[in-house]
Amino acid sequence: MAPASALLLTRLMLQDFRSWPSLTVPFSGRIVLVTGPNGAGKTNLLEAISLLGPGRGLRGARTAELGRQVGGATGGVALPWAAAGRFRDPFGQEFDLGTGTPEDGPPERRILRLDGAPVRAQSLLAERVAAVWLTPQMDRLFQDGAGDRRRFLDRLVWALEPHHAREVAAYDQAMAQRNRLLAQERREGMRADAAWLAGLEDAMARHGAALAAARRGLVARLNALMAEGVTGAFPSARLTLQCPVAAALAEAPALAVEERLRADWAASRGRDAAAGATLIGPHRADLVFTHAPKDLPAALCSTGEQKALLVAVVLAHAGLIAAARGFAPLLLLDEVAAHLDATRREALFAALAELPAQAFLTGTDAGIFAPLRGLAEAFRASPGASPGQLVADMDFVVPDAL
Amino acid sequence: MATDPNPIEHLIGLLARLPGLGRRSARRAVLRMLMQPEQAMLPLAEALRAAAAAVQPCQICGNLDATNPCGICRDSQRDQGLICVVEGVSELWALERAHAHRGLYHVLGGTLSALGGIGPEDLAVQPLLARIEGAAEPVREVILALPATVDGATTAHYLTDRLRPTGAQVTRLAQGVPIGGALDVLDEGTLAAALKARRVV
Ligand SMILES: Nc1ncnc2c1ncn2[C@@H]1O[C@H](COP(=O)(O)OP(=O)(O)OP(=O)(O)O)[C@@H](O)[C@H]1O
Ligand SMILES: [Mg+2]
Ligand SMILES: [Zn+2]
Numbered sequence: 021m022a023p024a025s026a027l028l029l030t031r032l033m034l035q036d037f038r039s040w041p042s043l044t045v046p047f048s049g050r051i052v053l054v055t056g057p058n059g060a061g062k063t064n065l066l067e068a069i070s071l072l073g074p075g076r077g078l079r080g081a082r083t084a085e086l087g088r089q090v091g092g093a094t095g096g097v098a099l100p101w102a103a104a105g106r107f108r109d110p111f112g113q114e115f116d117l118g119t120g121t122p123e124d125g126p127p128e129r130r131i132l133r134l135d136g137a138p139v140r141a142q143s144l145l146a147e148r149v150a151a152v153w154l155t156p157q158m159d160r161l162f163q164d165g166a167g168d169r170r171r172f173l174d175r176l177v178w179a180l181e182p183h184h185a186r187e188v189a190a191y192d193q194a195m196a197q198r199n200r201l202l203a204q205e206r207r208e209g210m211r212a213d214a215a216w217l218a219g220l221e222d223a224m225a226r227h228g229a230a231l232a233a234a235r236r237g238l239v240a241r242l243n244a245l246m247a248e249g250v251t252g253a254f255p256s257a258r259l260t261l262q263c264p265v266a267a268a269l270a271e272a273p274a275l276a277v278e279e280r281l282r283a284d285w286a287a288s289r290g291r292d293a294a295a296g297a298t299l300i301g302p303h304r305a306d307l308v309f310t311h312a313p314k315d316l317p318a319a320l321c322s323t324g325e326q327k328a329l330l331v332a333v334v335l336a337h338a339g340l341i342a343a344a345r346g347f348a349p350l351l352l353l354d355e356v357a358a359h360l361d362a363t364r365r366e367a368l369f370a371a372l373a374e375l376p377a378q379a380f381l382t383g384t385d386a387g388i389f390a391p392l393r394g395l396a397e398a399f400r401a402s403p404g405a406s407p408g409q410l411v412a413d414m415d416f417v418v419p420d421a422l
Numbered sequence: 423m424a425t426d427p428n429p430i431e432h433l434i435g436l437l438a439r440l441p442g443l444g445r446r447s448a449r450r451a452v453l454r455m456l457m458q459p460e461q462a463m464l465p466l467a468e469a470l471r472a473a474a475a476a477v478q479p480c481q482i483c484g485n486l487d488a489t490n491p492c493g494i495c496r497d498s499q500r501d502q503g504l505i506c507v508v509e510g511v512s513e514l515w516a517l518e519r520a521h522a523h524r525g526l527y528h529v530l531g532g533t534l535s536a537l538g539g540i541g542p543e544d545l546a547v548q549p550l551l552a553r554i555e556g557a558a559e560p561v562r563e564v565i566l567a568l569p570a571t572v573d574g575a576t577t578a579h580y581l582t583d584r585l586r587p588t589g590a591q592v593t594r595l596a597q598g599v600p601i602g603g604a605l606d607v608l609d610e611g612t613l614a615a616a617l618k619a620r621r622v623v
Pocket of ligand 1: 038039057058059061062064087088
């Protein structure tokens, strides 16, 4: 990883965020462990941290879901909620970042405040904070359809190039309109306006080439970093972007690729109308993960091996963010150690100890983190009787404070 | 007319429906007016009545004005061979405020949107073509000052195609208009620069 230093979260405060009625917890470790039984609120805690930045956090949840539900499953209400973090940037400057529902606003609205002042543009946030995460939900990436892998890749691109989301949205919007016009043509038997279709295909070509180029660039940079061995002793992954548009960009200038896309779409209107969908384009791309040491595709790997592939990609991604921003992002690793055997776990812990990033790890069992004694700070979350408790785990004592 | 049982709430409700005015600011405005009905309220009511009676869309360009054709279309000092196509009157006014355009305008009344159900026949495309065909002085250039959104770009592409037979040169605003940017919120400097650096499409 680039010799950047870490962004550090030194305190987290929660108010009625999901299962947490209220919580204030200071962090002084570069590696922070949160352990506790199922339902103790560990993932909720990571989610709160992930919301202190651009985007919708690690569950991609709607704001209205995030307030603590009171009054039972039926007829319950969600309370207004807040999450606030105190950060220290690599220059030692502290800042506060808070988010939550506005005082008198609707529960679907979420506001962000940087040092008390409203944040108008998410792009400003990206300059100050960044987090990457790995959750158990992401294990499904290898079984699910290509769409989930594409969205995974787009989120990785977006974290580095905030305008990527707009390119994807613009492409999708133009394509949806093209599909609509072609469907109308088919249903009503009248020719769709060719100039209108050409206008939409032109928008698709411009945004499609741009987003394919961004995906291709990111995959190349991730592969370079993983080949360099950013993941240390941890088994490395290799990524392949399966997308004819991205492949064409390797051989021809972007303008020529756009031209060809326009021609291809213009020629396939009849077929696409019959199919009810646009059959070619970067919206059909797939991302293939390969276990580098074994040279096997992820689909043929074991559960633990698949987990290791994801860890490798996430660590490399953190490295790219560090190089681009000048600070290493927070690493939020939910239940990551559980599927790994002792050897891989230790390789992961060693890789984390090497990274300049602050890492938050969760697990149900503190025992698996034993190799991190002396390196990590640990907390135990307890549900039920005394809600909102996070107790320092004295088995882990941080050697020197941050 | 029956007297409104609650004229204050009625007024607040009407004002709050206007763009840029929430209930809160509508209430503030109404309170301020009610404290000086003679100076702040009756002149406003009179101005509203007068504007509603006099203002209409220009039969040539679609601008809103108290004369028809509008003041811009009647101004012989303006370059009659140059037409700037805008999405709405708000964009026309923004360009006028920037004093960036010396020619005429054409208000399209929206942009193409297959999802929004807005097709070419819902926009003032035919009037634009007819206007260029029948112009006393030939139209040399049509500037497409449409928003840099997917719908804006698609509409510009569409118009370029339809305008080709007229022989007029078609130009677009250059970069500098942020993607997704609405013209009427841009600062005047950016607008003027974008208009100056327009390019042939
Ligand atoms: N909006 C909400 N209001 C109240 N409680 C909520 C809300 N959303 C989630 N919860 C509860 O929060 C609890 C803790 O969830 P969380 O996913 O953080 O647990 P966890 O510690 O990660 O458990 P596991 O080990 O099973 O992953 C769950 O019991 C869940 O029902
Ligand atoms: Mg969990
Ligand atoms: Zn006019």
